[in-house]
Amino acid sequence: MTETITMSDAKAIIENQIEELAKRNKEPEWMTRIRYRALEAFERAPLNDPVISEEELLHFIAKPEIKGLPENIESLDDLPPEMKALLDRLGISEVEQKYIAGLAVQTDTGVIYNQFLQEWAKRGLIVLPTEEAVRMYPDLVKEHFLKLFRVDESKLTAYHTAVWNGGIFLYIKEGLKVPFPLHLFFLIQESALAQAPHIIIIAEKNTEFHLIEGCTAPILVRHSLHLDMTEAYIRDGARGQLTVLQNWPEYVHTRPMTRARIGRGARFINTTVGLGTGKSNVANPKYWVDENGYVELNGILLGQKDWFVDLGGEMYLQGKGAGGINASKAVIMDESTVITRGIIRAEAPKTKGHISCDALLLSDRATMETYPGLVSKVDDAELSHEAAIGKIREEELFYLMSRGLDEEKATQLIVKGFLEPMLKDIPMEFLVEIRKIIELAVSGGM
Amino acid sequence: MLKVENLRVNVENKEILKGVNLEVLPGELHVIMGPNGSGKSTLALTVAGHPKYRVVGGRILFNGEDITNLSPDERARRGILLAFQVPPEVEGVKIIEFLQQVLVELKGMDPVEAYDLIVKKAEELWFKEEDLHRYVNVGFSGGERKRLELLQAVLIEPKLLILDEPDSGVDVDSLSIISRKIDELHKRGTAVLLITHYGRILEHLDRDDLKVHVMKDGRIVKTGGGELVERIDREGFSEIFEEVGA
Numbered sequence: 001m002t003e004t005i006t007m008s009d010a011k012a013i014i015e016n017q018i019e020e021l022a023k024r025n026k027e028p029e030w031m032t033r034i035r036y037r038a039l040e041a042f043e044r045a046p047l048n049d050p051v052i053s054e055e056e057l058l059h060f061i062a063k064p065e066i067k068g069l070p071e072n073i074e075s076l077d078d079l080p081p082e083m084k085a086l087l088d089r090l091g092i093s094e095v096e097q098k099y100i101a102g103l104a105v106q107t108d109t110g111v112i113y114n115q116f117l118q119e120w121a122k123r124g125l126i127v128l129p130t131e132e133a134v135r136m137y138p139d140l141v142k143e144h145f146l147k148l149f150r151v152d153e154s155k156l157t158a159y160h161t162a163v164w165n166g167g168i169f170l171y172i173k174e175g176l177k178v179p180f181p182l183h184l185f186f187l188i189q190e191s192a193l194a195q196a197p198h199i200i201i202i203a204e205k206n207t208e209f210h211l212i213e214g215c216t217a218p219i220l221v222r223h224s225l226h227l228d229m230t231e232a233y234i235r236d237g238a239r240g241q242l243t244v245l246q247n248w249p250e251y252v253h254t255r256p257m258t259r260a261r262i263g264r265g266a267r268f269i270n271t272t273v274g275l276g277t278g279k280s281n282v283a284n285p286k287y288w289v290d291e292n293g294y295v296e297l298n299g300i301l302l303g304q305k306d307w308f309v310d311l312g313g314e315m316y317l318q319g320k321g322a323g324g325i326n327a328s329k330a331v332i333m334d335e336s337t338v339i340t341r342g343i344i345r346a347e348a349p350k351t352k353g354h355i356s357c358d359a360l361l362l363s364d365r366a367t368m369e370t371y372p373g374l375v376s377k378v379d380d381a382e383l384s385h386e387a388a389i390g391k392i393r394e395e396e397l398f399y400l401m402s403r404g405l406d407e408e409k410a411t412q413l414i415v416k417g418f419l420e421p422m423l424k425d426i427p428m429e430f431l432v433e434i435r436k437i438i439e440l441a442v443s444g445g446m
Numbered sequence: 447m448l449k450v451e452n453l454r455v456n457v458e459n460k461e462i463l464k465g466v467n468l469e470v471l472p473g474e475l476h477v478i479m480g481p482n483g484s485g486k487s488t489l490a491l492t493v494a495g496h497p498k499y500r501v502v503g504g505r506i507l508f509n510g511e512d513i514t515n516l517s518p519d520e521r522a523r524r525g526i527l528l529a530f531q532v533p534p535e536v537e538g539v540k541i542i543e544f545l546q547q548v549l550v551e552l553k554g555m556d557p558v559e560a561y562d563l564i565v566k567k568a569e570e571l572w573f574k575e576e577d578l579h580r581y582v583n584v585g586f587s588g589g590e591r592k593r594l595e596l597l598q599a600v601l602i603e604p605k606l607l608i609l610d611e612p613d614s615g616v617d618v619d620s621l622s623i624i625s626r627k628i629d630e631l632h633k634r635g636t637a638v639l640l641i642t643h644y645g646r647i648l649e650h651l652d653r654d655d656l657k658v659h660v661m662k663d664g665r666i667v668k669t670g671g672g673e674l675v676e677r678i679d680r681e682g683f684s685e686i687f688e689e690v691g692a
Binding site: 394402413414 | 494495496497498517518519521522523527528530533534535536537538539544547548551552581598602
């Protein structure tokens with residue numbers, strides 16, 4: 001770091017960005033007020049990050065864009081050669097490659113929505129960039145924006161809230177069942193702003209949806225800090241699935257902030273697939289579950305290089321008969337560190353929770369830590385946990401090799417098999433790519 | 447084809463094979479019998495290249511080439527297949543995908559062509575198409591595991607098939623289909639090295655055709671024809687051991 005950024009420098013920068021965003025988005029005043037409230041909280045809010053220091057955070061704020069990337073990417077040939085080679089190896093089509101390189105994405109709205117979705121809009125499915133939703137559905141947004149977070153919880157929530165830009169607003173009208181997964185992939189490549197998309201999901205009573213966010217392919221990101229925030233409201237009887245695909249480059253720190261409120265008899269399955277977790281990835285999603293509701297957090301984590309991954313997950317089983325499962329499977333390579341620390345809190349009668357953590361260690365220089373937490377405030381909750389950290393079994397490897405697969409291919413197969421049960425809800429088109437990425441990672445080719 | 451010369455093998459620094467000599471010619475059917483702990487499985491696993499079994503003396507030749515230091519997959523590529531006594535569970539790996547990959551890698555088959563062949567052959571070993579979407583050996587009964595080993599043998603058609611107790615822990619019906627498949631492979635030219643405790647698996651095989659070896663304490667102490675099997679069934683091993691002074 002060459003220059004020191006002070007707190008007041010950072011606040012001045014944030015204030016400028018708030019003004020710019022308010023103007024650009026033609027934002028209603030109430031939203032701009034929330035941003036200012038966040039700015040005010042920023043200084044006094046704590047920063048409890050295991051990796052990013054306050055000094056670094058202030059530096060990110062001043063210079064969100066990383067150096068050394070090509071200035072203007074006008075064609076795929078302008079991509080860094082390693083990235084181009086990787087995209088080719090993954091067999092990604094040229095159209096998709098353009099997306100990944102940010103060529104096909106406009107700067108201010110990256111949400112893909114087409115005729116198909118417009119058709120569904122008539123039936124009560126709203127999919128909009130969050131900025132547009134603020135203008136078009138102010139009451140709905142107001143009622144749900146920043147209701148599951150407090151602005152002063154941490155410097156990261158405060159910073160996100162002050163400068164949030166991009167993201168998706170998903171609303172599903174009562175009773176509507178969306179029969180196909182919605183794949184939303186957004187990239188905002190505006191260099192001066194932080195990457196801070198805000199996602200709101202409102203699934204009204206008895207709805208069904210599956211939102212797939214992100215992308216399996218590696219993305220050329222211009223920012224070193226990614227701060228997305230997701231607020232999901234899964235109302236009574238609804239069934240929702242949120243699958244997040246992440247493949248970040250090695251210079252990115254990501255701090256996904258996800259929270260969901262799950263209504264009576266509702267069900268929410270949140271799967272996060274961390275193919276490339278970036279330099280560091282720290283997340284502690286929280287879920288509040290009402291009577292007979294159910295939540296599942298599935299974490300698939302590939303620890304590579306010297307990356308640091310810390311996946312928490314807190315579940316508050318607040319209604320009678322509520323249930324939660326926190327399951328993770330991690331493959332740990334190179335010199336990476338992976339930590340999992342789920343907590344399930346049984347606060348109502350007849351609640352059930354289970355934490356499982358499986359890790360496959362492929363390197364003796366890598367570190368895996370797991371800290372399951374079970375808290376019960378009632379006498380008839382059923383809470384359990386299991387954890388297993390181990391290497392590939394020699395017998396399995398020998399078995400596969402004795403069928404003619406070389407050590408690398410046999411290892412790839414075992415690793416894919418280890419993760420397979422966690423990928424049960426992911427559509428085939430992503431699975432093919434996910435498997436290929438796992439293979440490359442195991443062979444050290446990422 | 448397979449020539450084992452004065453093979454000595456250590457497992458965790460304990461000598462298990464103490465000088466085994468064995469030659470299997472193309473198309474031959476050899477049976478290795480012997481009590482528990484005599485080194486039968488060690489011989490099988492060593493020929494297949496298990497890393498835990500360390501060759502400390504002698505060598506293994508396959509079609510004239512010294513394969514003593516080759517990795518298991520390189521041996522498989524030369525035509526050796528071991529059907530395991532207790533094949534391990536491979537969590538998350540579907541049988542169909544595994545077998546497809548093996549046929550693509552080992553035989554250069556097209557994946558679609560491989561799929562059809564696998565389904566067809568699987569049926570002959572009582573696996574339905576949906577069974578092939580189960581994970582390899584996960585939750586399988588003894589009989590299912592052994593049938594899956596035979597399915598792999600039928601698909602791969604190795605030059606040398608080593609069967610390590612294909613009859614242990616198997617129900618009567620599975621035993622009969624396994625036995626018939628071994629015979630079928632043998633008749634099509636595969637050389638077989640079969641390790642067993644007792645003679646029942648040999649019922650479907652032509653006894654006049656067999657070369658039988660009896661092992662004790664890491665050595666082959668007697669070699670003979672099919673009549674040895676009957677004798678062992680009748681008398682057990684002790685008389686033979688006494689006779690050869692082992």
